[in-house]
Amino acid sequence: MNLHEIIQKNSLLECIQCGTCTGSCPVAKKTSLNVRKYMREVSVLGRLAIHPPNELWSCTTCSTCGIRCPRQLKPYEFLIDVRSIVIESGEVSPTIRDALESVYMNGNPWGRIRGKRVEWCRDLNVKHFSQGANILYHVGCTTSYDTRVQNVARSLVACLNLANIDFGILGGEENCCGSEVYCMGEKGLFEYLMEENIKLFDKYEIRQIIVNCPHGFDTFKNRYKQRDLEVWHHSQFLAKLIDNGKISPAKSLNKVVIYHDPCYLGKRNNIFEEPRKVIESINGVKLLEFSRSRSRSVCCEGGGGRMWVDVPGPRLAEIRVKEAVEAGAEILAVACPFCLLTMEDAVKTTGNEEKIRVMDIAELLALTLT
Numbered sequence: 245m246n247l248h249e250i251i252q253k254n255s256l257l258e259c260i261q262c263g264t265c266t267g268s269c270p271v272a273k274k275t276s277l278n279v280r281k282y283m284r285e286v287s288v289l290g291r292l293a294i295h296p297p298n299e300l301w302s303c304t305t306c307s308t309c310g311i312r313c314p315r316q317l318k319p320y321e322f323l324i325d326v327r328s329i330v331i332e333s334g335e336v337s338p339t340i341r342d343a344l345e346s347v348y349m350n351g352n353p354w355g356r357i358r359g360k361r362v363e364w365c366r367d368l369n370v371k372h373f374s375q376g377a378n379i380l381y382h383v384g385c386t387t388s389y390d391t392r393v394q395n396v397a398r399s400l401v402a403c404l405n406l407a408n409i410d411f412g413i414l415g416g417e418e419n420c421c422g423s424e425v426y427c428m429g430e431k432g433l434f435e436y437l438m439e440e441n442i443k444l445f446d447k448y449e450i451r452q453i454i455v456n457c458p459h460g461f462d463t464f465k466n467r468y469k470q471r472d473l474e475v476w477h478h479s480q481f482l483a484k485l486i487d488n489g490k491i492s493p494a495k496s497l498n499k500v501v502i503y504h505d506p507c508y509l510g511k512r513n514n515i516f517e518e519p520r521k522v523i524e525s526i527n528g529v530k531l532l533e534f535s536r537s538r539s540r541s542v543c544c545e546g547g548g549g550r551m552w553v554d555v556p557g558p559r560l561a562e563i564r565v566k567e568a569v570e571a572g573a574e575i576l577a578v579a580c581p582f583c584l585l586t587m588e589d590a591v592k593t594t595g596n597e598e599k600i601r602v603m604d605i606a607e608l609l610a611l612t613l614t
């Protein structure tokens with residue numbers, strides 16, 4: 245893709261340079277990132293100026309700029325396209341290069357070997373989809389390998405088993421969905437992953453998928469060219485099980501909980517109610533709202549490849565944790581592996597370990613089931 249194609253694809257000539265995108269950008273408040281300026285450089289000057297290292301990769305693809313743009317443009321998609329040009333030129337930071345190489349070599353961006361992908365469920369008796377199942381649980385890279393996030397998978401499995409859902413996993417055959425690969429701008433590798441994954445889904449006649457990662461959810465649902473795939477985020481699936489009476493929390497939980505809307509679930513896919521329904525199904529829980537919630541939720545800075553790019557300055561997740569503590573919450577509930585990791589880290593760096601815990605909605609629900 246060249247700059248001319250980027251101008252056409254992103255309708256840059258419709259931009260009125262109002263600056264609403266940059267004004268609404270949470271990252272612009274702490275870095276030199278100015279998406280309006282990038283758009284102007286490309287559409288008016290026909291070139292990219294020299295920017296500080298990593299500035300282009302500081303965008304989290306949270307999509308706030310797109311929601312606010314009066315011309316319905318998607319400045320974050322434009323930035324991803326610009327990244328793809330820079331990626332092609334080979335001028336990327338070693339952390340991004342290593343993550344991309346790891347996806348190509350091992351099917352995950354975390355530099356972990358494929359054989360360890362199923363460690364999280366060694367003692368759980370989870371079957372492979374090929375043994376006969378109705379729905380695939382696509383575990384995802386971060387959930388499979390991160391020891392903290394693995395508990396989300398274990399909790400979700402407990403919920404699915406209790407509801408007698410006939411699900412399977414792909415085990416060592418599971419591949420990265422490509423979400424972060426695409427956002428980092430490596431579109432060739434993304435196409436390869438998408439083709440490989442679709443081949444695998446076709447081989448096992450997989451038509452329904454559950455994911456606990458909003459990034460995987462958005463990618464399978466909105467970027468994959470497979471139209472007959474029904475994709476569920478676990479918040480939707482659990483809310484449906486609660487609605488149908490297949491799951492009913494047995495124990496109460498007398499806690500004050502605040503829910504953080506993940507960008508890729510809320511802003512990107514308008515899924516606001518289901519995670520709240522899961523939390524509110526638990527007796528004893530008092531659910532609070534952030535003053536900036538739903539489509540105004542503040543990004544945790546985990547998306548768009550940002551797990552592999554260090555951006556100095558105060559972290560937005562730290563602001564979020566402080567707001568949660570000030571609101572009086574004892575549990576900060578999330579529905580995304582990246583939010584879980586960034587928020588939990590922020591609890592530690594802000595010294596709030598004694599005051600608040602971060603938990604995924606599946607973990608909360610699983611606590612109350614038996």
Ligand code: SF4
Binds near residue numbers: 260261263264316319
């Ligand atoms: S908000 Fe939209 S129209 Fe305004 S500067 Fe940004 S991209 Fe252009």
Ligand code: SF4
Binds near residue numbers: 265271279302304305
């Ligand atoms: S997607 Fe989010 S971080 Fe990226 S430019 Fe838009 S508002 Fe800023």
